[in-house]
Amino acid sequence: MTDILPSSPAASVTSVTRRYRFATEVVTVDNSDDPHNAASVPIYQTATFKQKGATATGEYDYSRSGNPTRTHVENHLAKIMSAERALVVTSGMGALDVITRLVKTGEEIIAGDDLYGGTNRLLSFLAKSQNVKTHHIDTTKSDSILPYLSDKTRLVLLESPTNPLIKISDIPTISKYVHDRCPNALVVVDNTMMSPYLQRPLELGADISYHSGTKYLSGHHDLMAGVIGAKKASVGDELYYVINATGCGLSPFDSWLLLRGVKTLAVRMDKQQASCIRIADYLEAQGFKVHFPGLRSHPQYDLHASMASGPGAVLSFETGDTGISERIVEGTKLWSISVSFGCVNSLISMPCRMSHASIPAHIRAERSLPEDLIRLCVGIEDADDLLEDLEQALNIAGALPTPSK
Numbered sequence: 247m248t249d250i251l252p253s254s255p256a257a258s259v260t261s262v263t264r265r266y267r268f269a270t271e272v273v274t275v276d277n278s279d280d281p282h283n284a285a286s287v288p289i290y291q292t293a294t295f296k297q298k299g300a301t302a303t304g305e306y307d308y309s310r311s312g313n314p315t316r317t318h319v320e321n322h323l324a325k326i327m328s329a330e331r332a333l334v335v336t337s338g339m340g341a342l343d344v345i346t347r348l349v350k351t352g353e354e355i356i357a358g359d360d361l362y363g364g365t366n367r368l369l370s371f372l373a374k375s376q377n378v379k380t381h382h383i384d385t386t387k388s389d390s391i392l393p394y395l396s397d398k399t400r401l402v403l404l405e406s407p408t409n410p411l412i413k414i415s416d417i418p419t420i421s422k423y424v425h426d427r428c429p430n431a432l433v434v435v436d437n438t439m440m441s442p443y444l445q446r447p448l449e450l451g452a453d454i455s456y457h458s459g460t461k462y463l464s465g466h467h468d469l470m471a472g473v474i475g476a477k478k479a480s481v482g483d484e485l486y487y488v489i490n491a492t493g494c495g496l497s498p499f500d501s502w503l504l505l506r507g508v509k510t511l512a513v514r515m516d517k518q519q520a521s522c523i524r525i526a527d528y529l530e531a532q533g534f535k536v537h538f539p540g541l542r543s544h545p546q547y548d549l550h551a552s553m554a555s556g557p558g559a560v561l562s563f564e565t566g567d568t569g570i571s572e573r574i575v576e577g578t579k580l581w582s583i584s585v586s587f588g589c590v591n592s593l594i595s596m597p598c599r600m601s602h603a604s605i606p607a608h609i610r611a612e613r614s615l616p617e618d619l620i621r622l623c624v625g626i627e628d629a630d631d632l633l634e635d636l637e638q639a640l641n642i643a644g645a646l647p648t649p650s651k
């Protein structure tokens with residue numbers, strides 16, 4: 247496919263190596279090619295680029311094919327994701343759409359049975375429209391994948407932790423199973439929940455890692471973006487072909503916003519994670535069933551710790567009663583009732599009513615997704631304020647055995 251690529255930036259960054267620790271690399275953007283030594287990468291808000299002659303194209307000709315602001319954010323993301331090539335598109339779902347275009351009619355996908363509702367929707371759509379079957383299995387048990395691996399397998403799609411039940415999959419073991427048995431299959435990890443700061447799936451054996459850049463990478467809920475990192479440049483080039491062919495590359499302005507946002511990823515995540523650990527401890531101490539890989543009680547605490555450098559800042563918990571859960575969510579003042587996560591502001595939601603409502607109720611039940619589940623996405627506010635607000639909402643909802651204070 248690469249021989250028919252149009253002129254465009256060859257965004258492979260195999261030559262860009264990390265020299266410093268992650269928190270330093272993430273804030274250090276290489277802008278050394280700027281003709282005016284601009285400290286911040288400029289926004290090249292242009293659709294087209296002039297040519298020296300009819301056949302003399304420069305590095306860029308048209309912003310759908312490539313744009314310098316987009317190239318900068320892609321190179322920076324490739325560096326922090328340990329990818330040979332990174333690509334940015336208009337949303338996380340757009341990223342998965344691009345990846346699934348590598349699958350041909352009749353081929354198969356293996357995916358988890360707890361995964362983001364929109365991902366489930368796209369996989370269901372592919373089954374109907376392209377005859378691409380997805381086997382949904384419990385990827386927390388690595389061996390459960392073995393009976394489904396065949397010469398039809400093209401993608402194995404993992405979330406770890408999963409959204410919303412925060413289950414963990416063994417990325418190295420599953421990658422080995424897949425690569426040993428299906429050399430043409432690609433292991434794809436949706437790493438949105440962790441961000442490359444906490445977990446880098448390409449270093450763990452995966453072939454492609456992707457993100458909803460709408461979340462931690464940008465961090466402020468002021469843009470939609472999708473990010474794809476390919477371990478091998480050749481796979482990145484195939485994905486680039488799809489992006490240019492379909493026209494879903496990220497705009498110059500959103501590329502700039504993403505590059506600006508990602509610089510603070512480490513400080514945001516440190517603060518959000520520290521507060522989330524406190525909140526998880528508090529909820530568990532009140533007797534709730536809490537799903538969070540930072541708690542010793544998490545069934546895959548050790549596995550997660552072997553792959554990631556922290557538990558992140560999203561947890562979910564069960565109250566045992568849908569009505570109580572609704573009252574808790576509606577009783578908070580500081581936590582916004584909102585889908586999404588990874589923002590500097592704290593969010594509270596009921597996945598079955600909101601982010602995962604597109605999964606039919608009977609499938610949610612088959613997959614044991616509790617209707618009363620509450621998801622908390624912890625922001626950078628003062629943790630004491632967050633805890634106090636949560637506690638008053640729990641009290642109002644009658645969720646605490648003995649109302650405190």
Ligand SMILES: Cc1ncc(COP(=O)(O)O)c(C=O)c1O
Nearest residue numbers: 337338339362409438458460471
């Ligand atoms: C885990 C996960 N992956 C992918 C997506 C899709 O991202 P986007 O909303 O940017 O399309 C979302 C949320 O929307 C998500 O939660």
Ligand SMILES: N[C@@H](CCSC[C@H](N)C(=O)O)C(=O)O
Nearest residue numbers: 362364585586587600601604
């Ligand atoms: N109406 C949207 C819902 C988006 S959910 C966003 C996010 N991934 C989350 O988990 O909260 C849709 O139908 O996709």
